[in-house]
Amino acid sequence: GAVVSQHPSWVICKSGTSVKIECRSLDFQATTMFWYRQFPKQSLMLMATSNEGSKATYEQGVEKDKFLINHASLTLSTLTVTSAHPEDSSFYICSAISGSAYNEQFFGPGTRLTVL
Amino acid sequence: AQTVTQSQPEMSVQEAETVTLSCTYDTSESDYYLFWYKQPPSRQMILVIRQEAYKQQNATENRFSVNFQKAAKSFSLKISDSQLGDAAMYFCAGGGADGLTFGKGTHLIIQP
Numbered sequence: 001g002a003v004v005s006q007h008p009s010w011v012i013c014k015s016g017t018s019v020k021i022e023c024r025s026l027d028f029q030a031t032t033m034f035w036y037r038q039f040p041k042q043s044l045m046l047m048a049t050s051n052e053g054s055k056a057t058y059e060q061g062v063e064k065d066k067f068l069i070n071h072a073s074l075t076l077s078t079l080t081v082t083s084a085h086p087e088d089s090s091f092y093i094c095s096a097i098s099g100s101a102y103n104e105q106f107f108g109p110g111t112r113l114t115v116l
Numbered sequence: 117a118q119t120v121t122q123s124q125p126e127m128s129v130q131e132a133e134t135v136t137l138s139c140t141y142d143t144s145e146s147d148y149y150l151f152w153y154k155q156p157p158s159r160q161m162i163l164v165i166r167q168e169a170y171k172q173q174n175a176t177e178n179r180f181s182v183n184f185q186k187a188a189k190s191f192s193l194k195i196s197d198s199q200l201g202d203a204a205m206y207f208c209a210g211g212g213a214d215g216l217t218f219g220k221g222t223h224l225i226i227q228p
Contacts, residue, residue, distance in 0.1 A: 034215045038159075043207060046215040059215075091159060097213070103149050103168065105216060107161035 002028045004096050006108035013084055014116055021079045021111045023094030029074035030096035034105065035067075038091040050077050084115040118143050122208050122219035129198045130227050136183075137193045137222050139208030148212050150184070152193045155205040155221075164206070167191065200226050 003026040013019050023033055032051050036044040050056040050071035058064050066088075068080040077096075081088055091112050095105040119142045129135035141150065152164040167175045167184050175182050179196045191210075195202055203226045208219040 032213065043218045043220045044161075044216075046217070049215050093159075093161065095161075095216075103166060104163060109158070109160050 002026075002096075002098065002106040004030075004094065004106045004108040006092075006094055006111050008111060009109065010112040010114075012114045012116060015085050016083055018080055018082045019084055019113060021081075021092055021094075021113075023077045023079070023096070023108050025075045025096045025098075025106070028096075028098045028106075030077070031074065031099055033071055033077040033094055033096045035069060035077075035079050036093045036095065038093060038110075040091075044093060047079075081113065084113070086115045089113055089115045118145075118217060120208055120210055120217050120219040122222050124222045125220070126223040126225065128225040128227060129195075131198055131200060133198055134194060134196045135198055135224065137195075137206055137208075137224070139191045139193070139219055141189050141191060141208070141210050143189075143210060145212065148210055150182075150191045151209045151216070152180070152182070152191075153207045153209060153218075154202075155207060157204075161207075165193065195224075198226050200228065202226055 005024045007022045035047045038044045047062045048056045048058045048069050050069045052071050052074050056069035071077040091110050093110040095107045121140045148169045150167045154162045154164050165175050165177045165180050181194045183192045205221045207221045209216040
């Protein structure tokens with residue numbers, strides 16, 4: 001099946017710094033990528049949808065200036081958490097679909113972010 | 117789907133027995149998919165089964181099957197012959213090209 005990777009798998013940073021998380025589709029071209037956030041023992045919440053070469057679409061309540069998303073190529077999307085604070089600590093998961101085949105999203109393994 | 121509700125925070129079943137996880141949803145879309153995902157302790161999301169809303173026939177994948185009641189907006193998952201490896205969080209989800217909406221999840225415990 002299609003493989004999606006994320007890097008790093010975990011990161012610890014100081015409050016006020018920025019952190020970049022990469023999401024790559026390894027064996028297919030991802031026309032659309034999604035970013036989700038999962039707090040401990042909670043469900044996944046969609047943060048934003050990104051399409052290659054265009055601006056991301058953010059869900060209501062997600063700060064665009066804090067969570068910068070770039071989908072520069074058909075195999076790479078990045079999420080940058082700017083000026084991170086402890087409340088941004090969470091598990092971030094990306095997923096990708098190929099073309100119009102939205103009957104299945106391929107999920108990355110997730111990135112655990114801890115902000116001190 | 118715009119809202120997805122899982123009303124069972126935790127379920128327990130004896131190994132080799134059958135268990136059913138409940139899910140209801142609400143959506144204004146006419147074309148959508150419904151999914152069940154498994155999330156083990158590794159937190160990797162694993163697709164268990166999917167159902168296309170326009171198909172009346174219930175999806176089946178080996179020991180996993182769904183009971184899709186479109187009029188009632190219900191989408192339950194039945195796991196037959198439960199195995200220890202089935203222990204995990206199970207999330208019901210719905211949506212399409214605009215991303216997925218997930219339920220709060222059901223923690224499935226398998227008792228040996």
